[in-house]
Amino acid sequence: MRRLKVTMALAVVAASATLPVVLTASPAAAAPQCVLALYYDNNYVPGSDDLSPSCTMGYGAYGNAVRELQTNLNTCYRKGLTVDGDFGGKTRDALKSVQSSLGITSDGVYGPQTARAMNHRIVAGGGRCDRITF
Secondary structure, eight states, rough: OHHHHHHHHHHHHEEEEEEEEOOOOHHHHHHHHHOEEEETTEEEEEEETSOOSSBBOTTOBBSSHHHHHHHHHHHHHOOOOOOBOOOOOOHHHHHHHHHHHSSSSSSSSSHHHHHSSSSEEBBTTTTOOEOOOO
16 A cells, blocks of 8 residues: 555656746846835835836845935834935834834835835925825
């Protein structure tokens, strides 16, 4: 009886080896990198080269997109970050805190899910903030 089970298991493995494998990228991996500060939907947001707010950045990123994120975290969530354009540990921790408060994945990575969930500064809003839709 034991030999029969082993033979059947090997047959299943051999049969599955001929099936095609489909690889899909995660949503965060599919989004381009955030590289600039963008005016979008009457808000200031991090954006990508294609002028979309659907972008990703995390620890180690730097530049205008990070400055915009830091400014939004300070203005909309009172995080008290130094706006230096460097996505370091303090920015990551502040973002994780906001993500957790919003009930979304708290990974410290700014991506499309976070962009849709968090508030961003309203252009000429006098410090007011709002969510964007895309």
